[in-house]
Amino acid sequence: MNLRKLLELALKVLIGAIFVFGGIEFARDYNLGTFQQVGFWLVVGSFFYWAIARDTSISDSAHVESIAVGSVIIEFPLRGGGEFGNTEERDQIHAFADTLSAAVEDSSTGEYDGDEFGANRCKLFFFTSSPDELFDCIEPILRKNTHADGMIAILTRPNDDRPYRRIDL
Numbered sequence: 001m002n003l004r005k006l007l008e009l010a011l012k013v014l015i016g017a018i019f020v021f022g023g024i025e026f027a028r029d030y031n032l033g034t035f036q037q038v039g040f041w042l043v044v045g046s047f048f049y050w051a052i053a054r055d056t057s058i059s060d061s062a063h064v065e066s067i068a069v070g071s072v073i074i075e076f077p078l079r080g081g082g083e084f085g086n087t088e089e090r091d092q093i094h095a096f097a098d099t100l101s102a103a104v105e106d107s108s109t110g111e112y113d114g115d116e117f118g119a120n121r122c123k124l125f126f127f128t129s130s131p132d133e134l135f136d137c138i139e140p141i142l143r144k145n146t147h148a149d150g151m152i153a154i155l156t157r158p159n160d161d162r163p164y165r166r167i168d169l
Contacts, residue, residue, distance in 0.1 A: 019044060070131040070158040072110070074100075074124040074142065076151035084117040096145055097124050100138050109134040131155040135167070142169050 023044050027037050080089030093115065101112035110128025128134040135153055142151065155165040 069127050070129065070160070071154075071156045072126040072128065072131050072134050072138075073154040073156075074126075074138075074151065075154065076122055076149075078117070078120050078122055083120055085120075085122065090117065092146075093122055093124075100124065100126075100141055103138055103141055104128075104134060107134075107137045109137050129158055131157065131165075139169075 023041065026032075027040060032040060078085035078089060080086035084090070085093070097112060097115055104110050104112055104126060109130060110126050113125040113127050115125070116123040126134055126138075132155065135155060139153075142153070145151070151169040153165075153167040153169060154163045155167075156162065157164050
């Protein structure tokens, strides 16, 4: 937090304290009843919020930019039996996903978001601002994998969920 924001916040806290202590003295001097005090504090509190607190922010940035995110989804059939594969196959896939995740992290092309098992298939999800670049990074690893038979990659552009490229591996 920079000095200007810190001073602005301190000034607003000081003004708030003056409102509170002034309001307490006002209520005491005019012997306001409970109902009158409630009304008084609602008016004073609303004015304080409107005049002072509503635009207070402690964050240094006034504007947060959104990040465009596309995806690469790797999908392949499970062969270990059952709708979710067997334990050994899932363990192998998790190790494979760790290898892919490390490659993506090392290349700074995106991030691994997790997996999904079901209907005799597995999906691995990656998010990135550049799907083609991320796919180029992991393609050699994908092609060497034993699950590559029947594997597909689906790429979506940033901020568009519709696939624009499907690659049969």
